[in-house]
Every structure is written in C-alpha cells, then in structure tokens.
Amino acid sequence: MPQDLxxxxxxxxxxxxxxxxxxxxxxRAAFPISLGAALITSxxxxxxxxxxxxxxxxxxxxxxxxxxxxIDLVLDGLSGLLLxxxxxxxxxxxxxxxxxxxxxxxxxxxxxxxxxxxxxxFLWASLNALFLSADVxxxxxxxxxxxxxxxxxxxxxxxxxxLKAAMRYLMVSLxxxxxxxxxxxxxxxxxGTLDIRxxxxxxxxxxxxxxxxxxxxTGLIMKSALFPLHFWLPPxxxxxxxxxxxxxxxxxxxxxxxxxxxxWLEVFYPLADTVAPQVLxxxxxxxVLWGSLQAMQQPRxxxxxxYSTVAQLGYMxxxxxxxxxxxxxxxxxxxxxxxxxxxxxxxxxxxxxxxxILHALKDDRLTALSGLMKKMPVTTAAFAMAGISLxxxxxxxxxxxxxQMLQSALTNGYWGLVFVVIGGGLLAAVYIMRVLxxxxxxxxxxxxxxxxxxxxxxxxxxxxxxxxxLLAIVISFMGVYLLELLAVGTPWVLKGGL
Amino acid sequence: xxxxxxxxxVAGVILFGMGIYALVAYPHLLxxxxxxxxxxxxxxxxxxxxxxRGPDQPPDPVPHALVITGIVVAVCATGLGLTLATRLKxxxxxxxxxxxxxx
Numbered sequence: 001m002p003q004d005l006x007x008x009x010x011x012x013x014x015x016x017x018x019x020x021x022x023x024x025x026x027x028r029a030a031f032p033i034s035l036g037a038a039l040i041t042s043x044x045x046x047x048x049x050x051x052x053x054x055x056x057x058x059x060x061x062x063x064x065x066x067x068x069x070x071i072d073l074v075l076d077g078l079s080g081l082l083l084x085x086x087x088x089x090x091x092x093x094x095x096x097x098x099x100x101x102x103x104x105x106x107x108x109x110x111x112x113x114x115x116x117x118x119x120x121x122f123l124w125a126s127l128n129a130l131f132l133s134a135d136v137x138x139x140x141x142x143x144x145x146x147x148x149x150x151x152x153x154x155x156x157x158x159x160x161x162x163l164k165a166a167m168r169y170l171m172v173s174l175x176x177x178x179x180x181x182x183x184x185x186x187x188x189x190x191x192g193t194l195d196i197r198x199x200x201x202x203x204x205x206x207x208x209x210x211x212x213x214x215x216x217x218t219g220l221i222m223k224s225a226l227f228p229l230h231f232w233l234p235p236x237x238x239x240x241x242x243x244x245x246x247x248x249x250x251x252x253x254x255x256x257x258x259x260x261x262x263x264w265l266e267v268f269y270p271l272a273d274t275v276a277p278q279v280l281x282x283x284x285x286x287x288v289l290w291g292s293l294q295a296m297q298q299p300r301x302x303x304x305x306x307y308s309t310v311a312q313l314g315y316m317x318x319x320x321x322x323x324x325x326x327x328x329x330x331x332x333x334x335x336x337x338x339x340x341x342x343x344x345x346x347x348x349x350x351x352x353x354x355x356x357i358l359h360a361l362k363d364d365r366l367t368a369l370s371g372l373m374k375k376m377p378v379t380t381a382a383f384a385m386a387g388i389s390l391x392x393x394x395x396x397x398x399x400x401x402x403x404q405m406l407q408s409a410l411t412n413g414y415w416g417l418v419f420v421v422i423g424g425g426l427l428a429a430v431y432i433m434r435v436l437x438x439x440x441x442x443x444x445x446x447x448x449x450x451x452x453x454x455x456x457x458x459x460x461x462x463x464x465x466x467x468x469x470l471l472a473i474v475i476s477f478m479g480v481y482l483l484e485l486l487a488v489g490t491p492w493v494l495k496g497g498l
Numbered sequence: 499x500x501x502x503x504x505x506x507x508v509a510g511v512i513l514f515g516m517g518i519y520a521l522v523a524y525p526h527l528l529x530x531x532x533x534x535x536x537x538x539x540x541x542x543x544x545x546x547x548x549x550x551r552g553p554d555q556p557p558d559p560v561p562h563a564l565v566i567t568g569i570v571v572a573v574c575a576t577g578l579g580l581t582l583a584t585r586l587k588x589x590x591x592x593x594x595x596x597x598x599x600x601x
Contacts, residue, residue: 137567140568141571152578155582155585160590163582167527170578170582171521171530174534175534175537178517178538181541182514185541185545188548194560
C-alpha cells in the first residue's frame, strides 16, 4: 500500500510540531502532550519503516504539487533508518526528561521546565522533516530549524558558560548553513532544479558542481563537528542539561551527516574520483585520534563523553572513499550506518547516566566517582554497557559496526583504516576505563565523602537510561533487520529518478 | 547571465567573504551577528542575480521565493543571536565570548 504509506509521511512531521505548539501554550500539560506525541510519532515511524521494507520507498507530493515545482517527501531506507533511530532515542529521552526537569522556585529552573518540552518537540519535528525532505532548499530550511531548536535547548541551562557555548554553537551552525545555501545556489545555477532526484539524474562533473560540493561539504562538516571544525562541540554538549546533551550528541550531529551522505551518494557522485572523499577520510582519522586523546585528559565526565563524540564522529567519515567510489558495493554504507546507530544509542545512554550521576552527586569530576558502583549500581551498569559499545567489545552494537567497517576496508584494500579502527577502540578503552576504574573500586579511601552523599535516582530516569544501554548491547542481534531497512530504495538505485 | 547580473553575483560573493571576515575578526557579539547577516545578504544577492533571464523575459520566480524564505530564516537567527547576546551581557557585563573561568 505505497499510497497509504505516502499519506502518513507528513503526519510524522505534523504530530511533534503540533505537540510543540500545544506544549508551549499549555505548559502545565506539556509532559502528557509530549509523551503522547512521542508515542504516536514512534509508533507511526516504526510502522512506516516496516511498510517500506515490504512495499518499497514512498513519495508524498505535498499539496499535490509534484517536483520540480512542488516539494516531495521521500521515505527510503537511509531516511527510514534515521527516523527509527530518532524515534527510539526520542522516546527514551522524553521519559528521562520528565524526571530530570522539575518545576522550581528559581527562574532558571522554571524556564527549563516550561521551555524544554516545546523546544524538544520542535527539534523532533525538524529532524523528521530533514530526513524526509527530497529537496535541497527544503533541507536548508529544516537544517536551520534543527539548529535553532538545538541552540535554544543548549542555552536552557542558563549559566554564562553555557550561554557562551550556545552562542558559539549558533554562529557555527548559522555560518555552516549559509555555506550550504551558497552551494545550493550553485547547484540551482548549473541544473535549474532543487529536487534531489532530478539533480541526481542531471549531475555531471563540472567546475560548478565541484564548487557547490566544496561549499556544501564545508558547511555540513562544520555542523557535524568533524575535526578540525569540532571546537564548538565539547563546551556545548558538556554544559547543556543532560537530556539535551544526549539529544545533541546522539541525533542533532547526525542530521548534517545524513545530508553529506545523501548528497554525495546522489548528487556529487561524479566527483568520487577527486581527492575529496580521501580528504574526508583523513579528517575522520584526525578526529578519532584527536578526540580520543582529548577525552583521556578531561577532568569531568560530561566533557570526556563530549570529546568521545568528536572521536566517534570521525569513524562516520572514515569509509567515504569506499562508499563513494564503489556505490554498487553497499558494505561501506551499511557499516557507516550501523556505526551511526550504535553510536547514537550508546552515546545517549552515556550522557543520560552522566546526567543521573550529576543529579545525584552534584559533581561529575572523575575524582568524585570513586566507589560509584556501590551507591548507584543501575546507573553505573548502564554507563558500563554504553562504554562497552563505545570501545566496541563483542557482542555490542559498536563491535558489530566496527567489524563491518574492518570487513569493508579489508575487501577494498584500505589497510591503513584497519589500524585506525582498532587503535581507536584501544584509545576508547583507555578513556572509558578512566571512569569505570574508580567507579568499580571496592574500597573508597579518596572519594568516600562525596559518594556517601549520593541520593536516589528516580525510576523515571534510570529505566530509560538502562533501556538504551541494554539496546546498545543487544541491537547487534537485530542488525539484519536494520540492514534490510537500509536496503530499501538505496540511493544508487534511485539514480536516474524513480 | 549578462554583465550586470554577473556584477551582482560577484558582489554577492564578496559580501559573503566580508561577512565571514567580520564573524571571525571582531570580538563584539553584535558585530559577529551583523557579520552573519552580511554573509546571508551575499548569498541572497547571488541568488537574485541568477533569476535574470534577459531583458525580454520575466525573471525566474523560484530564486525570489527562496530568498524570501531565506530572509525569514535570517531574521529568526538574528533574533535568537541578539537574545543570547543580551542575556550574556546581563550576566557577565560584556557582550563578548571571554574565556571561561574554572569554577
């Protein structure tokens, strides 16, 4: 029933959007409204993904105006996978945030309580719209909506440190979008259309396409915080409120990454033989090394996790040369998307457990975590499981993704990448052990006083954290289904239009 | 594209570059926000120049529609930036991104 499926695509965007407006107007009922919207959106997305696996990709022509005049919404494997990922993490964060944000007497707390829900629903709506857009200008608009809600959510924490981080984030995000838009102008100048499928059919290697690719890619890797343009990420992700940190690291950076993948696979593919894919891969190597080394030196847990995001984002660009030069071989795309999925789930779990620790101890310096396992067993276990996936020990999702990456790199003769993937895992083990080492200490000679003050973490916070952490381990057993979804209307099949 | 349209397009690219320079070079947040606006205007100028299809034909309407949308987005971005800058000034006394003190 592809027609029926197409009808539901705008609903996936409209539900969180309406919830955002309602939550803004009725702050007292914000949580029930948001939870309802989260449940409906997640249900719809999972159903749509299943339907797409059975019936193939779906296209919705908004208002009945088809491309090139109108704007199409397209659900295929790549977008479906990211929609499902957003739904899983979104649901967990919605529940967690209900425990985290409490109405308070001071202005900042009350602001957080009132504005988190509408902003989070706006962010979810813009993510869904971004993944479904099949038009490069519409992607610009959704990218901006995503950036604005992310910046506003970061600023919610209210302290000067976080306001500065939010300001830096806004400037990077905005100039990144303008670079992207300039690239879109070049695309329109050359091909006279904005629809991705029409661009894909017309694409040819010209100087204009090269200029456009350079502008668009620069803008997007700024927003995805690929080394060396990552400088804004650690302060923003580390100082935001914990549910927001989880959203930023797990989902928001993936929005611009998705556009990089989509446009390089479908529009910029004539440039696959230029040096550009290698440059992205080398920057990825730099990110893995630099991010891991920085994570080893951070004094605070949330900063450590934020630098780990910088490192892990590197892996998502490592396979670019294979992914683009050999588009018929889908292993590189499958490995990259597995990694995106594994990282998002594990990183969300890590940030949520860090939030619970900070909530309980009022302190997230690594020196304060001694003997944590005894005081907060569930949270510590959740962090440990997330850490296992970040290090990529079997049988975690991270392991499966890195295994696929190694396989793809070996079959295509990219030996250097093997060392990076394995070395990156070892470096991750070092920085994760900096947290788990003291946490699992039996005797607590040093941090005894601080851990003894630990308070109870409400179930509404610990259950979603644990659920995500468990998922970070067991999702590898469901990898087959995810890859089946990814294979729906893979981008290179779309080449030449539907 | 004829000469005067090309002139507009080149001017747009130059404005874009000037905006980036202002964003990077000046510490005051208001200047940075203005720099981002200049960048945006540069992009819009290139886009509007593209719409020119010769003296006898009406201009291409698509870039115009897109530029209007872009202006709306730019206004929102400016609003968000100014709000953050004002709040930062109220809390720290300066509208600049000073290095953080360890607390």
